[in-house]
Amino acid sequence: MEFTLRRATPDDLDAIMGLESSTFGNDAWSTEMMSSELASTHTHYLFAFDPIEPAALAGYAGLLSPKGARDAEVQTIAVAPSARRLGLGRTLMTALMAAASARGARQLFLEVRADNPNARALYDSLGFEEIAVRKRYYKPDNVDAQVMRLVLPEPATLGETATLPEPAGGGSS
Numbered sequence: 790m791e792f793t794l795r796r797a798t799p800d801d802l803d804a805i806m807g808l809e810s811s812t813f814g815n816d817a818w819s820t821e822m823m824s825s826e827l828a829s830t831h832t833h834y835l836f837a838f839d840p841i842e843p844a845a846l847a848g849y850a851g852l853l854s855p856k857g858a859r860d861a862e863v864q865t866i867a868v869a870p871s872a873r874r875l876g877l878g879r880t881l882m883t884a885l886m887a888a889a890s891a892r893g894a895r896q897l898f899l900e901v902r903a904d905n906p907n908a909r910a911l912y913d914s915l916g917f918e919e920i921a922v923r924k925r926y927y928k929p930d931n932v933d934a935q936v937m938r939l940v941l942p943e944p945a946t947l948g949e950t951a952t953l954p955e956p957a958g959g960g961s962s
């Protein structure tokens with residue numbers, strides 16, 4: 790199945806929070822935090838959909854990458870259960886890598902729960918390396934956070950990602 794990516798906007802808050810809450814439970818961000826992320830000029834959020842049903846959120850991912858900063862961070866990524874194992878997680882991550890690179894970042898960081906082997910396998914396959922462990926970081930179950938880093942390739946070598954249209958009505962970055 791082919792998915793399409795577009796820049797997320799503040800209007801996507803309800804759809805994104807629906808998937809965020811059902812996916813992450815206790816670890817989910819609050820509506821206020823997500824609203825602030827979607828409105829920030831320092832972030833780059835993506836909304837993925839099946840072109841047959843463009844209003845339905847198939848997955849999203851967010852990047853914190855202030856322009857000019859050398860370090861960027863993957864803030865979140867989730868794919869709807871019905872859309873998993875179809876390559877969308879990899880597509881979203883590759884698009885965030887390209888966006889971070891285009892914004893001038895040279896390193897991309899993320900944190901993953903130690904009990905999330907599926908996400909860990911995705912990050913390993915993209916070249917992320919574990920650089921630290923934050924012990925008992927995720928509460929209340931005290932699961933470790935694995936901190937991972939990717940040294941970003943030059944923008945020209947991230948060729949497979951398409952240029953995304955800017956969100957209607959302005960938006961971040």
Ligand SMILES: CC(C)(COP(=O)(O)OP(=O)(O)OC[C@H]1O[C@@H](n2cnc3c(N)ncnc32)[C@H](O)[C@@H]1OP(=O)(O)O)[C@@H](O)C(=O)NCCC(=O)NCCS
Binds near residue numbers: 874912
């Ligand atoms: C992690 C997640 C985003 C992956 O999305 P996805 O669209 O299913 O991933 P893809 O189909 O692009 O798979 C990419 C790679 O991830 C790994 N992977 C993903 N799901 C996996 C699974 N169930 N079992 C084993 N490996 C898996 C594999 O390495 C896979 O590559 P392969 O298909 O060549 O084997 C998705 O499972 C998800 O939303 N999980 C819940 C939220 C979450 O954990 N987010 C990450 C927080 S750090």
